[in-house]
Amino acid sequence: MEQIPERVTAGQTLNAHARARLGARAAETARRLTGQGIVAVALTWVDISGITRTKTVPVERLEHAAAWGVGMSPVFDVFLLDDSIVSGRHIGGPVGDLRLHPDLDRLVPMAALPGWAHAPAHRYAQDGTVHPLDTRAVLRRETDRLAGHGWSVKAAFEIEWAVSNKNGSNKNEANKNGSEGEGDGFFPACRGPAYGMTRVTELAGYLRDVLTALRETGVTVVQLHPEYAAGQYEVSVAAEDPIGAADTAVVVRETIRAVSMEHGLAASFSPKVEADSVGNGAHVHLSLWRANADGPSNAMAGGDGPCGMTAAGEAFTAGILHRLPALLAVGAPTVASYLRLIPSHWAGAFACWGLENREAALRFVTGADGERATAANVEVKCVDAAANPYLLLAALLAAGRDGLDADRGLPEPVGVDPAGFAADERAARGIDPLPSSLAESVAAFEADTVLRDALGEAVTDTVSAVRRGEIDLLDGATPQRVAAVTRWRH
Template sequence: MEQTFDTVLDGHERARRGARAAEAARRLAGEDIAAVALTWVDVSGITRTKTVPIGRLEHAAIWGVGMSPVFDVFLLDDSIVSGRHVGGPVGDLRLHPDLDRLVPLAALPGWAHAPADRYAQDGAAHPLDARALLRRETGRLAAGGWTARTAFEIEWAVSATPDEFTPACHGPAYGMARVSELAGYLRALLVALDRTGVSVEQLHPEYAAGQYEVSVAAEDPVGAADTAVLVRETIRAVTLEHGMHASFSPKVVAGSVGNGAHVHLSLWREDTGDGPANAMAGGPGPYGMTDAGQAFAAGILDRLPALLAIGAPSAASYLRLVPSHWAGAYACWGLENREAALRFVTGAEGERDHAANLEIKCFDGAANPYLALAALLAAGRSGLDAGLALPDPVEVDPAGLPDGERAARGVRPLPVSLAEAVAVFEDDAVLRDALGEAVTDTVAAVRRGEVALFDGATPEEIAATTRWRH
C-alpha cells in the first residue's frame, strides 16, 4: 500500500506493517544489526531520532514510538518557542518507520536507519509531518500528470578540532591535493555510501577551506529527501570515525564561503506509453524548455523570496547568501549562471532529454529537505496552473549590472536577513495554501525565535553557535 498524506493506520494497515517488520527484523538480526534509528527532521533543519532495539521493530511498525510534538518548535540551540498549533509539554505522537527505506548503516556497524512518519495516536497523519506533506505535494503534482526528479548536493567542511574550526586539509580549492591529504577518509566515505545503497555521481573538493561536496543520483522527491538525510549522517559518522568533525552549516567561519545544499529539480510528464518525458528539454522555450517546464521554473522564480524562509532558514544562511559568492543572492535565472538563484542546467549535447534540470542555488544545509522540496513543488505547480513565462535570462553576474538595468530586467535581490524572508513568507498566499496553516505558522514562529536568539549577535557569534548543529 503506497503511503499518502491521508494514509490512516487502521487495523489492516497495522497488521501489514507488522508482518513486514517482523521479516525485516529477522533478516537484520542475521546481519548482526542491534538497533534501528528512526529519524525525522525538525523545522530548524536538525535531524532528530529515537531508536529501538531490533527486537522492537515489529512493535514500532505496528504501534509507533512515542514522541512529543514539541520538537516542531525547537530552535537550533534546543531552546523551545511556542506556536499557535504546537508547543508545551502536553501531547504525544507516534513515530512509524518507513520499511521501504529501512537500510543497514555501513558507517555505523550494528545499526540500521529508517526515516519515520509521524502520526497522531488515532492513526491520522500529523499535520506538521514534513515527510507526509512532501508526499501530498508529490500527489498534487501527479494529479496533473506530472512527476518530479530531485536531488540535493551536499557540501560540508572537515575540521581537525571539535570546537573552533581547523581545516583538516590545506590543499587549494578543487585541488587534487585535498584528495591526497584525506584519501583514506574519502574512500571510506564512498564505500560506506555505496554499501548503504546511495548512488554517488561525483565527489570533489570545494572552494572553502576543508570543504567537499558529494552529488547523488536523482530520485522521486521523498526518496531524495530521505537520501539527503542518509548521506549527511553517513558523512558525519565516517568523519568522526577518522577523528575529525563535519560541519554542514551555511557559514562555518564568518567571512568565508559557506555550505550550500543546492537542489536539482526536473519536471517530467508521466509515462503515457512512450516513456516519461523531461519537460526541461525538447521544447520550443528558452534553451529547449517546454512550455510546461518554463511555467514550472517561473513559478519557483516568482516565489523565491518567500521560499527562502524554508530553504535558507537560519541567521547563518544570510551570512552565506551574499553577491558574487556563487550563492545565488539575486532572484533571476540563467543558463549555467552560478550567480543566479535559479541556474538552468542543460547537460551535454546528446543527454539533454534526461539531464536538463533546474538548480536552486540559494538553499543551504540548514533546511529541512522535506519542507524544502514540498515548498518548491508547490511553487512550481502554481506556475504551471497560471501558465507563467520566464523573464529574459541573465547571462552575467547580476551584482555587476547597474541598479537601473537590474530593476528594468526585474532582477531582484533576495531577502538579506531571516526576518525579511519570514515576513515575505507569511504574506505568500500560495505557499500558505499549499503547506497549510499549521506548517506556515509553525515555520514562522520558529524563524522569529531564531531571529530573537541572534538579535545583536556578531557574524562570528552566529557562525560559532551554528557550526555543529546541522
C-alpha cells in the same frame, strides 16, 4: 478483506488491517536485519529548524514500532537550533504525544554505523491520523497533487560540508575562529588549493571511506570533489523521486558525520562555518516529467521555450522563480544563511535565472549534447543544508505547481554576474536582490498564500514561530558569533 497498501500515505489513517500488515512486514525485516548483525534501528525525522532528531528501537522491537509506533513529544517541532523551545499556535508545551512509524520501504543498514539501521519515520497522532507537522507527509501530498495532473519530479541534493580537525593547535586560534571554547572552532583538515587534487591526496583515506560507506548503504554517488573553502567538499547523488531524494540527503549527511568521527574529524554542514569564508550550500536539482505512450519525457528539454524547455518546464521553473523570497524562509532558514547568501559568492543572491550561471538563484543545466533529454534540470542555488529537505522540496513543488497552473513565463535569462549591473540597470531588467535577512524572508513567507495553502496552517505558523525565535535568539550577534552558534548544529 480490505486491501491495505504497503505504504500508508498522507491523508490515510492507520487502521487494524494496516497495523497488522505493517507489523508482519516489520517482523520479516527484523529477521533479515538480525542476520546482518543489526541490533537497533534509528527512526528519524527532521524538525522545522532542519535538525535530524531520532528515537531508536532494538531490532526485536521493530515489529511493534511499525504497527503501533514509538512515542514522541510534538514539541520537538518548535526546538530552535540551540535546543531552546518556542511556542506556536498549533505546537508547543509539554502536553501531547505522537507516534513514530518506520518507513519500511526506506529502511537501510548504515554502513558507517555498524550494527545500526536507519528508517525515516512517518508521524501519526494517537488516533492513527497523519500529523499535520509530518513534513514527509506534506511532501507526499505535493507529489500526489502533481501526479494528479500527470506530472512527476526527479530531485537530488548536492551536499557540501567542511571538515575540521576536532581540536585546534591552541586556544588563541580557537578564539580567532569564533569558538566558545577549546575544540569548538573550525580548523580545516586540509589546506590544498580550491578544487585541487591536493585536497583529495590529503584526505584520500577519509574520502575513500565516505564513498565506500555511501555505496554500501545504497546511495548512488555521481561525483565527489573538493570545493572552494579550506576543508570543504561536495558530493552529488543520483536523482530520485522527491521523498527518496530527501531521505537520501539525510542518510548522506549522517554517513559523512559518522565517517568523519571515525577518522578523528568533525563535519560541518552549516551555511556559514566561518564568518569570513564562503558557506555550505545544499543546492537542489529538479526536473519535471510527463508519462507518455513512448515513455516518460523531461519537460526541461526538447521544447521550443528558453534553452530548450517545454512550455510546462518553463512554467514550473517560473513558478519557483516568482516565489523565491518566500521560499527562502524554508530553504535558507537560519540567521547564518544570510551570511552565505551574498553577491559574487556563487550563492545565487539575486532572483534571476540563467543558463549555467552560478550567480543566478536558478541555474539552468542542459547537460551535454546527446543526453539533454534526460539530464536537463534547474538547480536552486540559494538554499542550504540548514533546511528541512522534505519541507523545502514540498515548498518548491508547490511553487512549481502554481507556475504550471498560472502558465507563467520566464523573464530573459541573465548571462553575467547580476552584481556587475548598476542598481538602476538591475531594476530595469527586473532583477531583484533576494532577502538579505531571515526577517525579510519570513515576512515574504507569511504573506504568500500559495505556500500557506500548500503547506497547511500548522506548518506555516510553526515555521514562522521557529524562524522568529531564532531571530530573537541571535539578535545583535556578530557574524562571528552567529557562525559559532550554528557551526555544529546541522
